[in-house]
Amino acid sequence: xxxxxxxxxxxxxxxxxxxxxxxxxxxxxxxxxxxxxxxxxxxxxxxxxxxxxxxxxxxxxxxxxxxxxxxxxxxxxxxxxxxxxxxxxxxxxxxxxxxxxxxxxxxxxxxxxxx
Amino acid sequence: xxxxxxxxxxxxxxxxxxxxxxxxxxxxxxxxxxxxxxxxxxxxxxxxxxxxxxxxxxxxxxxxxxxxxxxxxxxxxxxxxxxxxxxxxxxxxxxxxxxxxxxxxxxxxxxxxx
Numbered sequence: 275x276x277x278x279x280x281x282x283x284x285x286x287x288x289x290x291x292x293x294x295x296x297x298x299x300x301x302x303x304x305x306x307x308x309x310x311x312x313x314x315x316x317x318x319x320x321x322x323x324x325x326x327x328x329x330x331x332x333x334x335x336x337x338x339x340x341x342x343x344x345x346x347x348x349x350x351x352x353x354x355x356x357x358x359x360x361x362x363x364x365x366x367x368x369x370x371x372x373x374x375x376x377x378x379x380x381x382x383x384x385x386x387x388x389x
Numbered sequence: 390x391x392x393x394x395x396x397x398x399x400x401x402x403x404x405x406x407x408x409x410x411x412x413x414x415x416x417x418x419x420x421x422x423x424x425x426x427x428x429x430x431x432x433x434x435x436x437x438x439x440x441x442x443x444x445x446x447x448x449x450x451x452x453x454x455x456x457x458x459x460x461x462x463x464x465x466x467x468x469x470x471x472x473x474x475x476x477x478x479x480x481x482x483x484x485x486x487x488x489x490x491x492x493x494x495x496x497x498x499x500x501x502x503x
Contacts, residue, residue, distance in 0.1 A: 317497055318494040319391070320491050320492070320493075323491060376445050377424075378434070379433070
């Protein structure tokens with residue numbers, strides 16, 4: 275079965291410093307992987323997605339993620355954090371064996387950005 | 390704004406009651422998904438409809454049911470409510486049913502069961 279593990283429940287960074295949110299996945303198939311962001315009291319927004327094209331995926335707001343099959347990882351990075359990046363981030367895998375768009379969410383990483 | 394609308398925004402009700410949550414997908418999207426977000430269970434997929442037909446089921450309780458109407462809006466019905474059903478319920482939509490399609494999420498309905 276597909277699954278994702280977000281290795282950190284909380285990450286704190288200073289504004290202007292790099293962000294790294296870690297995600298490992300488990301899949302018997304070539305997965306579709308996503309990062310979604312949820313700001314307080316808001317719905318979820320897609321940051322970026324990987325669907326077997328380029329392994330380095332660029333998303334919105336300066337975020338990017340690299341798909342590493344050998345490490346079964348899909349870590350999210352940003353070179354310089356902004357205060358507005360403070361939110362909950364979810365690593366997500368699409369449940370391919372059922373050939374649907376059923377999304378399986380990680381437990382989330384809360385990103386705090388200090389001035 | 391994702392283009393997905395959900396009503397109501399907030400719902401407060403009592404145990405044993407029944408409620409209906411409504412979702413309108415983005416214009417042109419054929420698939421609708423329902424998710425539940427709670428503190429102890431995280432974000433969980435409940436059910437998917439594609440063009441009016443049930444496509445996939447997740448961790449949806451038997452007390453819960455959903456449907457998608459000809460105009461593609463969807464309703465999630467929750468009955469015999471329990472305290473543990475208190476959660477944020479999200480609806481999402483996508484154009485197709487295939488892998489890798491981006492899902493657009495609505496703002497959610499916050500359900501509180503007292």
